[in-house]
Amino acid sequence: MEQLITQLEAFSFLGNTGWQWSVALTLLIGTTLLIKLFKLVIIARLKKLAAKTVTDIDDIAVEIIDGIGKGFYTITSLYVAVKFLSVADVVGKAADLIFIVMLVFEVIKAITTVINFFARKYLDSEEGGGDGNKQNDALVNILRIVAKVFLWLIGLTVILSYLGIDITSIVASLGIGGLAVALAVQNILSDIFSSFSIYLDKPFEIGDFVVLGKDSGTVEKIGLKSTRLRALSGEELVISNKELTAARIQNYKRMKKRRVAFMLGVTYETSHKLLKAFPRIVKEEVKAVAETQWYNCYFKNYGQSSLDYEVIFFVKSGDFEKYMKIIEKVNLAIFKRAEKEGISFAYPTRTIHLDK
Template sequence: MHSVLWGNDLLTWSIAASIAIATCVLLYGVKVLVVRRLEKFAAHTATWLDDLTIRVLSATHPLFILLMGLYAGSHWLTLPAKNTTLMSHLAIATLLLQVARWGDVAVHGWLHFYRTRRAGQDAAAATSTAALGFVARTVIWAVIILMILDNFGVNITTLVASLGIGGVAVALAMQNILGDLFSSLSIVLDKPFVVGDFITVDDLAGNVEYVGLKTTRIRGLGGEQIVFSNSDLLQSRIRNYKRMQTRRIVFGIGVTYETSKQQLRAIPGILREVVEAQPQVKFDRAHFKSYGASSLDFEVVYIVQSPDYSVYMDVQQAMNFALFDRFEEEGIEFAYPTQTLHLANPEIRLVRERPEPELKLASRP
């Protein structure tokens, strides 16, 4: 019995099906074989490239293997030109979608390995991966979609031009969102701060918790979460205390005007001795600065060789104790707000005179 289906007999269909099955088995076998060999190889290496390759190859979708097998078997069949062209377009579209999936997995895997490898050295890894991953994936899928449309005969030149005009309109309508997006990229590339840094923005301070595409979140000193838009954040004055290497400290003290000339001249030396006696501290200067309203003012400048605020406070506390002891030994008194009233003539006495009452006698006639 000689049966014909869509212009091909059963033998031809059997051969085409065999080719399709063989192609599927071959592609799947190659995938499994290569992945297993790479897994054995990766177990003895420290590089992340082989691990990334395994991730990419493991992302090969079974539907892609099936469609490639059907496309290979269709070449044995005698099909109308229209159907042959359609099969060719579908095969190319399937291949492009699989390439997009490979690219997406490759970007995700690379960013994951980059974040893991640099997490202990560069805290910016957590900041940059989100934005870079979003941009890279968007570009990959946009290019693949345009290629698929071009494969099916769509005039992408006109489409791209239309998208450009529409993009301008969308950009005008989404200025704030796009501004925050580009500000996020600026934060990622320029890295004025990263997750974990302690920063102050105007009069707000806290640790950076998250840098997103639109907002940056900071955990305030009071425990509250402070949310900034990325555009507003970059337009503000940011102080990043995490990147301090040293602390320059300026503090002043005042002594009373009753301090003698010898004591006054000895104070800068006392201040220098006290500062230089502290560990992790570099003395800069100590001077008799000015005549205050109720004190003789001195200014001291020193540099703490550590960015840790606790270290600075420990040093300042030790210096305060030492200065108190030294001034007590030298008989120098710390000043405090006082006012002295000087009278021009202290002998003047105020006397209040009271007039005596008049005595009037009435006379009788």
């Protein structure tokens, strides 16, 4: 054995003895075998243990470890072997650079996995579905992209710093350039940040009917720069997100119930008995219609050609189409009952007296 070691030390290749090459090769093979053992045995057992637990934290840890690529393991094995050899400075720095690049890549990938995990948890915790969840998906995807860009910028900064490049001047230049760009596109950026506010605060969602000043319509799309409404007359309204966040919005889709108030006028020829019974008649007909909540009916005033009653009730729905159909049912029911009771509704009339 000593003779073999002596022969290996006597042999030289590329500035390293045969003994050094033997140790480096042993380290390469040993590291590779340990990694294989780690992948096949330890990670497999960790997966089984994680499957038995209730918490998801261990699952994400196993996912991160299992997601480490074969390239990183190969580079790590070669790096350990190369560090034992006497190599040129260029080769040593190249090995260090390759290892750091792979390490940064794996760290960024691990952090991205954690971000995706919490994003999924957030979306799963959101109740309901449909268009509201589509908004959440869009927002989460945007935040994922922003986070990935930010992480890669940090990773690039680490790599450049290792190469000895002064990143202070680069960061300063980017800051000045970024300020110039921000001033040039401040309106666009304002709309984008407003879209984040809409996504997070949710003053309205896709499918809601909203009123903004003189404009109204159903929300069809919420974009990064603008929101699109479909007006009742059919045309598409495109409104900037900045304008939306600054405006007062009436969201009719979120109404739990709608108040209905209207006037009914009966003729002056109506008897006192029927005038007194009319509020009860209206109440009975309104309450007979499904999804209504009765409030009251008052003999309000004497009109020029009618005795006026004010009728007030609520429709137990925020849906506009259902609201209109219920009002129609109530109106038809009141008219039919009035006709049956012999009550005549008044209309504008004028009596002219002629003196002969």
